[in-house]
Amino acid sequence: LIRGRIEMKLKGKVHKFGNNINTDEIIPARYLNTSDPEELAEHCMEDADRKFAQKVQEGDIMVAGENFGCGSSREHAPIAIKAAGVSCVIAKSFSRIFYRNAINIGLPIFTSREAVDNLKKGDKAEVDVNRGKIRKAGRKTTYNSEVFPDFIKDIIKGGGLMASAKKRRK
């Protein structure tokens, strides 16, 4: 729906969230009577932070605690985040359906405890997508993120699950 090439160096302002941010907070079900990315983006994070959709700027980075994206399987959640302009999500852990949805639609996600512990609201952060390295802008200290298994890397490199599907004959 909203793919395209992922930038390899991301830079943006940090928006910080807590543990167990669920898909009802990311995109409440009252807006699920559409799957239009622009419309979903207008309500992104509405029940966690009412003003998020107005505040967020192109390239900004979401940073959250444990179990990000828990709850429903709605792909509308990563779609809303991506369409709102968020360049990537860094969390201590991700719920499994959100994890696979983000990979499948090409929303970059990073699992890094130290980055989450050290990044504060309003910080400028930089992410090297290929190496999974995260740091505060202008600082030397880098925080590592979990390396994606090769299987997942191949999906990401291929441009998402459906890009590989388009090449497949049978």
Next chain:
Amino acid sequence: MGRTISEKILLSHAIGVKDIAPGDFIRAGVDLCMGNDITSPIAIKEFRELGRKKVFNQNRIILVPDHFSPAKDMKSANQAAILKNFAKEFGITNYFEIGQMGIEHALVPERGLVLPGDLMIGADSHTCTHGALGAFATGVGSTDLAYAMAFGECWFRVPETIKIVFTGKTRKWVGGKDLILHAIADLGVSGALYRSLEFAGDTIGDLPMDDRFTMCNMAIEAGAKNGIIEPDKITEQYVKAAVRKYKPPRKAFKKVRSDKDAVYAEVREYNVSKLEPVVAAPHLPSNGKPVSEFRDVKVDQVVIGSCTNGRISDLKQAAAVLRNRKISPDTRLVVLPATQAVYKEAIAAGYIEVIVKAGGVLCTPNCGPCLGGHMGILSDGEVAVSTTNRNFVGRMGHPKSSVYLANPAIAAASAVKGKIAHPAEL
């Protein structure tokens, strides 16, 4: 080295590998893939962009417009129409219109469409429900559904398994809902993240199918990939009756069981003989405590229904509590049978009459207010007791409303008292 039931089912469906171990990434053929009126429109768009003329198998795709049906507004009507048109165009046999329809996770087992030993994916997080039949069933997203509709395949990470053993005979008014809320309170909402939850023990052996569905349904609330119960005589009876009644395209199934020397990431044991009914306080399903700890909580609305607790035995329990009683004048009671068949059975058994006479209202079989869709949305500050599965912030309406999760008997008793209550208090 032995394998768990989950590992065995994944291995028997895996493509291009002879062995698997937890942590491996595999491709596997799926027996069934399913979507609803929220998730399928995205999947159908993705599928259409592939330009394929056929789906992988017309009998193995299930489309159920169960979330906002009958359509709550124009946009929802458009979403549902996408499913209907797609099903017609591609000859998908398992599309269900209202009138025969029900909530996907109650409807599909009821019709004998999912069988023990199956590998099933669904673009709905509560697809884990079907594991109650000894199938490996897990929730995925719309893109996964699109891919599966085209190729009959999906990618998986083979999960480690946590085995939960329940022992002891449960007390009156304690059922599957209480067992699973008890387990989630112990595990936490991410305690089983990426893992399989296998429920076992003599308590489970005595548990009717409806309660087993309730338990596997909420495996996701502990973060699990799937919930699963080894098939036994109760499973077999249920499946055979469904197959006889609805004559689905497949009848033969394999009863897969975990090996004696299967390796588990963890084993937890709960003796539940003294367990009280459990209520999960706002705003996480892991906030479960004995019902007696919630004596003074006033209740504006009670919801009985959903893929968790909208089956016939749930309505039977509610009716048993409501018989010859009236609900509190300050409380609304909204009841949604999970499927049309459950609705008809409840009418025949007299449960619906009891509920309506008590002052409750019936809504058509669908997800309704569970996810804040329609048919019972909460206002600012309102409190609900609900037999559903999630009590996140804003789940059933206003971000400042709150939801307590409970079993149908507690829900019904709370409707009568206007406060959270145990049936024994009435």
